[in-house]
Amino acid sequence: MAEAEGGEVTAREEILGRVRAALGRNPGQPVKPPAAPRLRIPEIPADERFGLFQTRLEALGGKVYRAPALADAGRLVTQIRPPGPAVASNAPILREAGITSLPDILTGLTEESRLRDVCASAACGITGADYGMAQTGSLVTIAANESRLVSLLPPVHIALLRLSRLLTGLDEFYTLVPKPAGGACSTVFITGPSRSADIEMILVRGVHGPKAIHVIVVEE
Amino acid sequence: MMMTRERLVQIQNAVADTKLQNAVYSATARLKEKRQEVVEELPEYQELRTHAAALKKHALENLDHYLEQFEANVIAHGGKVVWARDGDEAAGFILDIARQRGVKMVVKSKSMVTEEIHLNQRLEEHGIEAVETDLGEYIQQLAKEPPFHIIAPACHKTRQDIAEIFRKGLNTECGDEPEQQAGLARRVLREKFLEAGIGISGANFLVADSGALLIVENEGNARLCTTAPKIHIAVTGIEKIIPRAQDLAVFLKLLARSATGQLLTVYTSLLGGPRRPGDVDGPEEFYVVLMDNGRSRLLADKEKRESLNCIRCGACLNACPVYRKIGGHNYPWTYSGPIGAIITPQYKGVLQDPWLPFASSLCGACAEVCPVKIDIPKILLDLRRDVVAERTQASSNRLEKWAFQGYSWLMRHPRLYALAGRLGAIGAKLPFATRIGPAAKWGQVREVPMPASESFRAQWRKRKAAK
Numbered sequence: 001m002a003e004a005e006g007g008e009v010t011a012r013e014e015i016l017g018r019v020r021a022a023l024g025r026n027p028g029q030p031v032k033p034p035a036a037p038r039l040r041i042p043e044i045p046a047d048e049r050f051g052l053f054q055t056r057l058e059a060l061g062g063k064v065y066r067a068p069a070l071a072d073a074g075r076l077v078t079q080i081r082p083p084g085p086a087v088a089s090n091a092p093i094l095r096e097a098g099i100t101s102l103p104d105i106l107t108g109l110t111e112e113s114r115l116r117d118v119c120a121s122a123a124c125g126i127t128g129a130d131y132g133m134a135q136t137g138s139l140v141t142i143a144a145n146e147s148r149l150v151s152l153l154p155p156v157h158i159a160l161l162r163l164s165r166l167l168t169g170l171d172e173f174y175t176l177v178p179k180p181a182g183g184a185c186s187t188v189f190i191t192g193p194s195r196s197a198d199i200e201m202i203l204v205r206g207v208h209g210p211k212a213i214h215v216i217v218v219e220e
Numbered sequence: 221m222m223m224t225r226e227r228l229v230q231i232q233n234a235v236a237d238t239k240l241q242n243a244v245y246s247a248t249a250r251l252k253e254k255r256q257e258v259v260e261e262l263p264e265y266q267e268l269r270t271h272a273a274a275l276k277k278h279a280l281e282n283l284d285h286y287l288e289q290f291e292a293n294v295i296a297h298g299g300k301v302v303w304a305r306d307g308d309e310a311a312g313f314i315l316d317i318a319r320q321r322g323v324k325m326v327v328k329s330k331s332m333v334t335e336e337i338h339l340n341q342r343l344e345e346h347g348i349e350a351v352e353t354d355l356g357e358y359i360q361q362l363a364k365e366p367p368f369h370i371i372a373p374a375c376h377k378t379r380q381d382i383a384e385i386f387r388k389g390l391n392t393e394c395g396d397e398p399e400q401q402a403g404l405a406r407r408v409l410r411e412k413f414l415e416a417g418i419g420i421s422g423a424n425f426l427v428a429d430s431g432a433l434l435i436v437e438n439e440g441n442a443r444l445c446t447t448a449p450k451i452h453i454a455v456t457g458i459e460k461i462i463p464r465a466q467d468l469a470v471f472l473k474l475l476a477r478s479a480t481g482q483l484l485t486v487y488t489s490l491l492g493g494p495r496r497p498g499d500v501d502g503p504e505e506f507y508v509v510l511m512d513n514g515r516s517r518l519l520a521d522k523e524k525r526e527s528l529n530c531i532r533c534g535a536c537l538n539a540c541p542v543y544r545k546i547g548g549h550n551y552p553w554t555y556s557g558p559i560g561a562i563i564t565p566q567y568k569g570v571l572q573d574p575w576l577p578f579a580s581s582l583c584g585a586c587a588e589v590c591p592v593k594i595d596i597p598k599i600l601l602d603l604r605r606d607v608v609a610e611r612t613q614a615s616s617n618r619l620e621k622w623a624f625q626g627y628s629w630l631m632r633h634p635r636l637y638a639l640a641g642r643l644g645a646i647g648a649k650l651p652f653a654t655r656i657g658p659a660a661k662w663g664q665v666r667e668v669p670m671p672a673s674e675s676f677r678a679q680w681r682k683r684k685a686a687k
């Protein structure tokens with residue numbers, strides 16, 4: 001619909017024209033750059049980050065565990081996971097931790113319709129996380145490395161996060177990854193289990209996404 | 221000033237409805253308190269507001285540049301930008317895509333812009349089912365009502381109301397517990413997510429240097445809408461642009477805190493285009509509809525341009541004594557509360573609902589909580605001036621003109637003025653004085669202060685004589 005038909009002004013040209021007229025600007029007129037981005041990485045010693053992350057996420061109803069080695073993470077998953085089939089994403093860390101070879105775990109799915117069906121009926125979704133943010137108790141999952149549905153459709157989400165990837169917060173993330181969309185079509189911050197307070201401001205968990213989230217922080 | 225009888229009755233009913241008053245008062249009080257708590261814990265809060273306002277100002281002053289940059293980056297990531305002058309064009313595009321792809325049902329995540337253009341109605345007129353998926357919006361859709369609050373669409377309803385809405389709307393049993401009710405919505409909507417051909421979302425921010433949109437939410441419905449269907453269409457206003465992804469570090473610290481008192485919402489998604497090679501899921505097609513629908517007109521008004529800074533956090537609604545009394549359904553357009561009171565007249569023309577900028581005590585609570593520093597009380601005053609100016613120009617109000625001419629003449633004739641004062645004092649004491657004539661509307665809700673038994677002039681004369 002934006003295409004020109006026989007010299008007609010397109011919506012694009014008309015809107016940009018109106019905007020320029022409103023601002024008194026000419027097409028292609030250069031822009032004085034805005035003030036430098038405001039990014040101030042707080043000083044939180046590495047050993048305090050874990051505690052802060054845990055406090056924040058558990059205040060929201062999440063659960064945080066610490067695993068000295070990858071093999072410990074695998075054992076923790078066995079203890080935490082609810083009964084029933086689980087789906088694991090294709091993140092390399094899950095294979096390294098031996099999680100993909102645990103019983104009743106579906107993994108290695110590369111075909112979307114099959115992945116959807118599996119996620120829709122799984123009791124639990126297991127993923128990696130690209131980063132953590134201690135100040136907010138958040139996980140960062142980037143689509144280039146992680147499935148989007150595995151952390152979304154099953155009622156329980158378990159994620160493995162390397163301690164070395166636990167950042168202080170937003171400012172450190174955007175310093176490290178200035179343009180997240182350059183590398184992936186989706187970058188999601190997950191901060192606690194799905195929730196709503198739309199009915200009388202009463203907190204309900206697991207409205208559309210998972211009602212429980214467990215994060216295993218791996219020191220190795 | 222010039223409110224329709226119908227509107228006045230509606231407002232009176234809302235104010236007299238104790239159930240509604242309780243629901244709205246407690247919901248907004250809760251949101252207010254939560255915001256206050258987290259804002260106090262953030263030492264750099266004021267500095268962030270200043271920074272955010274400056275970024276918005278910069279982006280709006282160079283909007284054409286950033287829109288073109290945004291478009292180029294969306295295209296580079298395999299998406300498409302569609303420009304829409306108004307709701308007809310935005311809806312027309314979605315209908316075309318739905319027809320071409322044979323889509324009969326779309327899922328929607330919360331979007332005020334689609335409310336603004338009545339998108340659901342337009343789609344349904346063409347046989348396409350549009351399902352709201354945010355819990356509050358879904359309740360409102362089943363109740364056939366527009367959202368009551370920008371971020372808490374059904375905050376005026378009790379759980380008993382909601383049980384009834386689900387019983388009627390879904391033809392199924394439903395208890396009074398929010399947990400059960402949310403569970404029911406989850407089951408019904410899960411099917412819809414997996415079946416829908418198109419997911420429609422709004423956008424909280426459009427990031428120019430990334431060609432990406434940012435969406436905040438708590439339930440996961442926006443993630444589902446933008447992940448499960450094969451086609452994702454975001455419908456948004458051109459004013460939502462920010463220059464860089466790194467600027468999100470400023471805006472994200474303000475948005476969730478101001479809206480719900482959270483540090484971040486549960487899900488904060490930055491979406492830049494369709495699924496890429498090697499991705500296992502995500503939409504195959506990605507469209508961003510950039511809609512004007514009056515925004516460029518607001519942009520031209522330098523004095524009130526900052527109205528477009530709004531990031532739709534809803535904090536001004538919770539802070540506003542007027543909103544908390546009259547509620548979200550007594551504002552004439554999609555946007556309610558103080559922000560609605562300043563943008564509605566600018567979009568619709570000041571004479572459409574001339575009372576709107578006057579329905580404020582100018583207490584300033586809205587400006588104090590605004591995370592992007594919109595000076596709402598000042599803009600309300602500017603709009604009051606505009607209303608009066610346009611009225612005078614239309615010379616529709618001769619009565620007022622004559623009244624002031626008469627007053628001026630009276631002031632110049634001291635004896636007549638004194639006489640008029642005495643007559644006025646007698647008149648005001650008559651029991652029906654504010655029940656009839658031009659003072660009737662004013663008198664309905666007010667007690668008239670009684671004039672002193674003796675006028676100032678009379679007292680003055682007495683004192684002089686006594687000396």
